[in-house]
Each structure stands twice: as structure tokens, then as C-alpha cells.
Amino acid sequence: MTATETRLVTARLRERPEDSWTMDGALASGAYESLKQALGMAPESIGKEQVAASGLRGRGGAGFPAATKWSFLAPDSFPRYLVVNADEGEPSTFKDRMLIELDPHALVEGIAIAAFAVSCHLAFIYLRGEFALGYERLTDAIRDAKAKGFLGANIQGSGFDLEIVVHRGAGAYICGEESALIESLEGERGMPRIKPPFPAVAGLYAKPTVVNNVETLATLPHIIAMGGERYAELGVNKSTGTRIFSLSGHVKRPGNYEVELGITFRDLIFSPELGGGTPSGRPVKFFIPGGASSQWLTGSDEHLDAPLDMDFVQQTFGVMLGSGAVMVYDDTVNPALIAWRLAKFFAHESCGKCTPCREGAGWIEKVLYRISHGEGRPNDLDLLFSVGNSISPGVLNAPFTQTTICPLGPSAVSGVASLHKYFREEVIAMCSNGPRAIPVTAGAMQ
């Protein structure tokens, strides 16, 4: 069977490419019908019944059950805030940007449903600063939704009030970590907070706060429309429903594909209606299954035939589906080069609060640079392991350990762990041959 897309969240933007982001286009494809339906429900039942039954797990990276997250809100403590994590910055993840630019009304509707469910009257969208078009599309959508009575005071005569503020970040990956995001939203430097207290108890302005990802919220209208139990029939095990995977690198058809969880990596990468295989026809050497923070998998049958199941891949291979970014590399790519560039990213984006990450990520980058550029020394892989061990003791553990406040530190070690697991001989050979020229884009295509 050929794997294909299962479009729920992406249905509108695929079916109405000419106007999916406008109010007219959105209304013509059923926008805000789920909100009207939800407003007729008991607010608490939305989380406890519909979302809980759906099995929906956060689509930002951690995969935490959405209904459980809402249930942690400190009871009888108001005001409470809903904060949307739209600070998409995980390398090679581009699904939220698509949703924001092409279907902002799905996000607005999802926010309104979630806010009603948790009795919140002021929501913030923390939008990545670089998304200038997305900012315009979102602010227009909010203005139009207000004019139609889907936001503002007494929404659709229900007595429920909600305002949404779009807040632009300004170029800091760390603000995708929820407590750093809250700090940034309060006008501070975006540095993570020590937890507990968790945001559900003391978040924005020290009030109970839910932080949800864009795709998570954009899924809510479909859960309301189908019913949570029917949604849970999609997917596999505790990875229910559909997810949007951002597929990039050495595939014929890079792009965002919404698929039912449970299809395999091979389906995603090779199906003619999805990735279509490598453009060169060469074998997949390795791929990164869940954003730059995840450890890697290889082109082996065991890995390619693994299902897109959050728990299975974590328990079996110590990797994560994370942000849903799948990066594919054929056998011309030098894995040390990819590890170096990702380490450079983490070193640059480390906020500097915790010493192991601030210093360690920089050293990992330097050592990987010399390895990947032909200057490696014989014991460099062990040196990397030692630095990694100071950030994420054990290095190869899954779930990872950390000596830092937030997961950015251990994420910087993922490349080292992956080189050690799958490319140890290749890296050691690279380091033993003495300085030599390795092309920066080792056999770059085209």
C-alpha cells in the first residue's frame, strides 16, 4: 500500500490555496463551526471528555498529553493565561509557519476553544520575530474574527469573552522553551526558569498559564467536530491522530505532510506521494527523526521500518519524534559535518544561564569543526564524549539526563551521541588520517 496524507489540520490550506487565510475562505470551509459547538458544552468537559478521549499530545516537541497539561492548572486561581508557542525555530521544522501563514483562522479558532475550556480571557501568541508575513496574517485574522463575533466580548452570545494579543519575539531559539518564552513575554531576557513551579501553577505574571503549540491548538477544532473518541481511532497506540511532518534534505519532494501516526519512516521518506525517495537515487545514510534536538537514525531496514510512534521510537532507539522535522541525508553526506553545524546552532542559541551548556556547547562545536574540516585528532571522539557527559551524564541515555535547567544543553549532545553510536569507525578514521581536505558540502547535490 502506498502511504498518503490524511488531511485534517492541513485540509483547508491544501483545498483553498487561493484564499485559505482569509475569513471568507475559512468560513467557506467550515471555520468556527467547532467553536460554536464548543460554546454549547460545559467548559470543563472539553478537556476532561473530548480532548482526553482524543489522546492528543503536544505537537511542539515534548509530546505531553494536552488534556493532562490543562488539568494541572491551579484550581480557582484567576486570571489564568493561555500562551501559544508559535516561536518555531527547531532546525528544519516549518509546519507552524505554514499553519500561521496559510490558515491563521484554524489557530484562532483553536485558541478560542482552548481558552473557553480553561476559562481564560486573555491569550498571547508568542510568534517568532522573523515571521513578518505570519504576523500580518494573524493580526488580520484576529481583527476579522472580532468583527464576526468569534473573539472579543460575549462571543456568539455565549457570555464568554476573549482577547488575543500577538507578541513578536526577536530572534532567540531558547524562547521556544516554555518558561523562557514566558520570561520573554514579560519583557525579560529569554532565560528558562527553574521548575517547579510549573507554568500551570505560576506562569505568566506568576498566574496559572497553559502553553500550547500552534499545531496542537489547530487540531482542537477537528477533535470537537469528530469527537475525541473518533479522533483517537486514528494513529497508533498512544500516538493518536495525525501529525504534520516537515520533511527536508535529500528527498525528491520536501514539504509538510500530514499523515496518520503509525506509518513508517520508509513510507514518509520513500512513498511517491510523500518524500519520493532521494533525488540522486542513492541510499539514505542517516536521518534525523524529530528535529535537531533528537538523536539520529540510519538508513538500515530496522530504522526505516520503524513506525511514527512517539513512545516506540523513544523506547526502542532513544530518539524522539520531537517537533516533527525529518531531515534526510544520502550517502554523500559527511555525518560529522551535520553534527558540527547543529552543534554550532546550539552553541549560538545557548542562553548562557547554565555553565555546562554555555561552555560545553561551544567546545563541542569547536571539536566537531576540526573533525569535519579535516583537522581531527585521534582522541577527539572521546573528548567530545567527555564534554557531552558534563552536560548530559551518560550521553546515550533515553530519556536524556541533564545538568542544565532546560533541555537545550542535552540537545547539543545529540549529534555526538549519534556519531558515537553509528559512525564511530568513520569518525575515528577521519581523525586518524591527519589534516586533509574534506569538501564542506561533501558531494552536495546539484
Add this chain to the structure above:
Amino acid sequence: MNASGPGHFNAANLVRAHEIVAQYPKPKSAILPLAHLAQDQDGWLSPDAMREIAQLVGETPAEVLGTCSFYTMFKRTPCGKYVVSVCTNVTCLILGGPEILEHLEERYADDGDVHVEEVECLAACDNAPSMQVNYEFHEHLNPEVAAAIVDDYKSGVLTARGVSGGRTR
């Protein structure tokens, strides 16, 4: 700090600035949006602008600088009219991003209007390699196409956003 207020925002932006502050339960939250507003107005985030932002949110200029200096989008020295942000993260890396960066850096090395910078993943990997000019996306690039786009901004064929990606200058 000038107690009478530096009067840095123009009249329209000052109205907008007060609207922005009023959106938040606590005024300090408005620092980032006000810095974007100032940067779009001036082409950079000047000390004068940060002093006025401080007054608007009831903080010291040092607090505003402390916050703004954390974020790479805020340019605290004049940076020309066009911020050209070239991605070299992993997908762009294998598809030619570094070559685009090198070409643009050389070509505009002495051009005060063009600020070329290397940036992290822009979330446009399906159409890599990619760049932004004042936060407008440009995708499926090679060095020559990228340079032609920058030249089109310079000659007015393309209309640029503000240096912070806003529509108002």
C-alpha cells in the same frame, strides 16, 4: 535619563506605542514590540529609542538595554536599509546556503545599505536554500539569484519592509 522624555517616536508611532503598552497586564511586556516599532521607524534600535521605551514602560534604560541586547533581531548600531539574513543551517548547508552567504558578503562588503548576516534555520527548508530580506522570505536560491533579489530591493523593483519586518518606516 531625560525626565521630560526624549520624544523619539514620531506622532503616529507614539499613538501606536501607547496602544501596545495598553495590551499587556504589565507594561514591561511591551519592551520587545516597542523595540520592533522603533527599529522599523529608525532602521536600528538607538539608545534614544531605548530611553523613550523605558519611559513608556516605566523601567530604566538599563533594563530595556538588558532585555534588548539578548535578541539578535535588534540592531544596536546602524545597519543600513536592508538586513539580508542567509540561512546556513543543515538543510541549507547541504543545498548551497554557505555559498550564497559568501557571495553576498563579498558583493556587498562595502555597501552601507546592505547588512548581510548568517542566520539559523528560517523554517523554509522545503524550499532551501533560503534567505530573508527585512524578514521577507526568498526561497529556492543560488548565489546569482540571491544577489539579483537584493539588487531589486536597492533599485526599488521590490519594496522592502522595515528593518524589523514591519510595514511602516
